[in-house]
Amino acid sequence: MIDLRPVAYVIGRILIVLAILMVAPAILDWRAGDPNGYAIAKAALITGFVGATVAMATTNALATSLDVRQAYLLTAAIWTILPAFAGLPFMLGEPKLRFLQAFFEATSGLTTTGATVIYGLDTLPDGMNLWRGMTNWIGGLGIAFIAMIFLPLMRVGGMQFFRTEGFDTFGKALPRATDIARQLLYVYMILTVTCIAVYSAIGMPPLGAVVHGFATIATGGFSPYDSSFSGFQGAGEYFGALFMILGSLPYIRFVQLLNGSATPLWRDSQVRAYVRWLLTAVLIVAIWRVLTADVAFEPAFRESLFNLTSIMSSTGFFSGSFPGWGGLMLIVAFVVGVCGACSGSSAAGLSVFRVQVAMAVVRRQVRQISNPSAVDPVKYDGRTVEEDVIQALIMFISSYILILGVLSVAMTLLGVDLESSLFAVWTTLGNVGYGFGPLVARTGTFIDFPDGAIIIMTLAMILGRLGLLAILVLLLPAFWRR
Template sequence: MIDLRPIFYVVGRVLVVLAILMLAPAVIDARAGLHNGADFLQSAIITGAVGLMLSVATSNALGLGLSARQAYLMTAAIWGFVPLFGALPFMLGEPHLSFTDAYFEAVSGITTTGSTVIVGLDTLPPGMNLWRGMLNSLGGLGIAFVAMIFLPVLRVGGMQYFRTEGFDTFGKALPRATDIARQLVIVYFGLTLVCMAAYRMVGMEPLDAAVNAMATIATGGFSPTDISFTKYQGLPEYIGGTFMVLASFPYIRFVQMLNGSLSAPLIDRQVRGYVKIIAVSVGMVTVWQVLRSDMPLEAAFRESYFNLASIISGTGFFSGSFGGWGGFSMAVALVLGVIGGCSGSSSGALTVFRVQVLMATLLTQIKLIGTPSRVLTVRYDGRAIEQDVTGALILYVTSYILIIGVMTVALSLLGSDPVSALFAIWTSIGNIGYGYGAMVARTGTFVDFNDASKWVMIVTMIMGRLGLLTILLLVLLRFWRD
């Protein structure tokens, strides 16, 4: 029998932190004379009370160790319980969503997917748009940070928790998980503040700059306006695209830069490959659009850069008319959304690291077909890759593709057209947030999907954020056996 006390102790503490954070939008809306301030306060009281009760009831877990099974279960519990309470403001206050829609919005925010069911973002109370940005920021790396604060109290080394989150430290640049967490906090919120300042310098309103910055660095994509970055075309698109690319670099490389290794991102093969993929994709789509339309070169490049950076990083912002650029552009976008950003960032999908190792594995197998007597080892960046690693990688990629197929069929059976179903699952499992298809065209949101379809997307978003295998592991009977 798995001891659940350490799990619920950490969940309780995380909920207390969540309740405290709710006070910020409560103050903003209260000062604006809006009733939403009281709704946020009520949500904070409920969340804080539940969190305190869980913490007190399980405080006898202090000092106990945490097994691998408990670490995986705790990760899933955090990502399931936190959105449940993060959804309270959406139900109690504007826009008064149903439970399904509110939970969808909260899960989308915390998993940094960025898909929304809210129509009329421009008219929401300012505190509510701030809350959506805060959910993105929490989900980027924040929840992991909060959990890491309490793991030492349980006398747990946090490296196993990082592994359950799919976080790769690439050689463990720092000796202790708590050191990694502390410096990641500096990097994460430092980038957010710099991004916010840059947005303000190019004319964004204060609330838009804050929410967009939190969503950018979290690669979350929750915008405070229905037209996303179309409201701020020009220089803000270049700034947003650049920060989205930076935010989808491995965060550990920024930590290494803080510790004196300024060339750390440049010598990372994954980063170099990621930049090349973006450059080639943007170049192809820009040329395609210039040749097929009368759009000026600069505008075609700017919209291609911003939207493709948004998709591959898993952010989900959009700008201009990119969604109507035709089949070639959307085919490129579809591929980029499957690849995703770098491993060790808040980006989702397969990640460039996995794709690079997969391609190296396939190339090795092709060579062996021609000369089966040769002894070849799969290598990445000069290092040999063990066979069990490549086996796990192939399992992951196969599971990823299989889940896209199964979930797409499920949405189709629930009433969605094939294109909308495919892109809804693509955007959910890759935590992308970029909508496309007939079901999204009317409002630019996912509000027209029925409740059953939204729950399929909710499950898919969580699976994508946790790297699939954490969820698959939890449903295996063997996992629960002593």
């Protein structure tokens, strides 16, 4: 049997931190004279009490090391238990969501999906919009950082946690996981502060700059406005695209950059492919728009750049009329959304790295048709990819496509139209947050989806954030018997 005490102890400590973070939006509403601040404070008290109780009850777990099974369980627990408490402000305060909706909203925030069931964000209390942005920022890399603080207390290096997160440290740029976490947090905060400062400089109101800054670097997509970035066309779209790209690059490369080595970032084939594929998609859609809609190239390019960057980086912002373009745009958006951004960032999807290796495998199979006896190893970035890695990668991609199809069909059985079903699963499984389809068109949110569909989308967000196999392995009886 698995000793659950170490897992419970870390969860308890994280809940305490979550409660402390709720104080900031509560104070913001108190200072504005909004009674919503008391609702958030109540949620903080409940969260802190539960966290302190669990942590104190399992303090003896400090003498127990965390093994790999416990690390997997901890990872799954973080993304399933924390949303229940992070959603309390949405239930106790405005907009007074039901539990299922609040759990969906909090899961969307913490998994950095960006899908929402709240319509009327412009009239939501400032503290609640700040909390939404904070859940994005916490979920980007913050939860991993918080866990890394407590894991060393339990005499575990912490690399298990990074592995269960699907986090690629690319050869350990620093010798210990705690050192990696510390410098990653440093990079994360620098990018966030810089993004907020730039947004403020181009004219965003203070709350909009902060929430958008949190959500951009976390590739989360929560906005305090129903129109998202539509009110900041021009410079807002260009700078938004830039920071979304930065937020979806491997953070370990920024750590190496801070340590005086810029070469790994420029030579990373994943980074180069990501930028190349994104710009290709943007040009295709922009030129198609110019040829078919008789619009000027610059606005077509700008809207395509911002929105496709938002989709491929799995952020979820939108601007202008892009969601209604349809046609070729939907095909391109679907493809780049499935591909996703870079492994080792807060972005989701298959990841450019996996797609690159899969394409290399396909090329090898094609070559072997003409020359079956040739020894033709798959290489990535000049290094041979082992066959067991290839098999695991193919299984991951196959599972991703299978789950995308199964959940889409399941949603249609609940009465949701095919387009809305397919793109709802696409956007939640890939943590994209971008909605398409008749059910999304009215409000730009997922408020019109039935409860059964909300459950399916919530499950898809968790599966997408954990990399599918990290949570599916928990369903195997053998995992619990060992």
